[in-house]
Amino acid sequence: MTAIRIGLADDQPLFRAGIRMIIESQDDFEVVWEASDGAEAIQRQTDEPVDLILMDLEMPRVSGVEATSRILTSAPSPALDEAPSPGTPAAASPPARIVVLTTFELNDKAFQAIQAGASGFLLKNADPEFLLAAIRTVHAGSAVVAPSMMNGLVERFARRTPRIDTDALGELTVRERDIFALLASGLSNNEIAAQRQLSDATVKSHVSRILQKLHLRDRVQLVIFAYENGLVSQE
Known part of the structure; x- marks a missing residue:
């Protein structure tokens, strides 16, 4: 079994450690790198591309929104009917899919991250089982938005x-x-x-x-x- 390669970007070491422990409890997941801010996440993804990034919105130097935009803008576009293939060489790798993590249910930065191309939007207090399911869903090519935030997202665009x-x-x-x-x-x-x-x-x-x-x-x-x-x- 080829593991889904994951990057963690969050400025709180304790939070990263907890997420890493949850993710690595699964045989088909592998945390490849960690980053403490958006600038580091961009560099780590350039040096060692992963399939999926869990991205905090509120980080120093470069925010999660800016990092999401820059990572997705610089990556080649994959065929839309194909799921990412873990372990593909960097030159042929599809862009990472990005799941945004935040403490707030819906704010301007979360709205901007979705516009920038994030494929998931979850609260940091989500149940571990929901987080793991969301990673698999997004990696398979679908999008995930926390149920409590979907109405707010639609209303924001409707206005x-x-x-x-x-x-x-x-x-x-x-x-x-x-x-x-x-x-x-x-x-x-x-x-x-x-x-x-x-x-x-x-x-x-x-x-x-x-x-x-x-x-x-x-x-x-x-x-x-x-x-x-x-x-x-x-x-």
């Missing part, structure tokens, strides 16, 4: 002035536009399959093509895209 783009969905087929609307409303693959009488595999294939055509990484980015372009509205 923004839409950046209307009438061609935003021009590349999608009629069926894909229908699936897109259901995804943006928060339905799961299983719920979409039941509602449209499709197989789970068919829905998964549609979702993959939608994300690829719109150059989006995951469902969180899809919801953000929908609100930013005025394609859905909050009642």
Whole structure:
């Protein structure tokens, strides 16, 4: 079994030690490096790329938001329908997926981190089992947002002035536009399959093509895209 390679970025050594102990209790996880601020995280990821980074938002020198943006901007884009492959040589490695950790439920920095491309957003007091499940989910190519924060995230985007783009969905087929609307409303693959009488595999294939055509990484980015372009509205 090839372990999922993980980096920890947090300015509190005791917190890092606790997270490392939780992560390394799993046979399929490996903590490759630790960083005490965003600048160090950027350098460590350059020197020794990992598959997934747990990133604190509040750090000295370079914040978690800036580190997230710089790490994801400098990395090549992977195929959107493929999960990251641990142990891939650095030159061919897809960008790390980043899970943001914070003490606060939703603030401007968390909002900015999601915009910068973070694939997960968790509270530091999350249950260990939830954290481990979130790591596996994000590594597999999906996004994770703590349930208590999803409504706040959607409301924050809903309050923004839409950046209307009438061609935003021009590349999608009629069926894909229908699936897109259901995804943006928060339905799961299983719920979409039941509602449209499709197989789970068919829905998964549609979702993959939608994300690829719109150059989006995951469902969180899809919801953000929908609100930013005025394609859905909050009642």
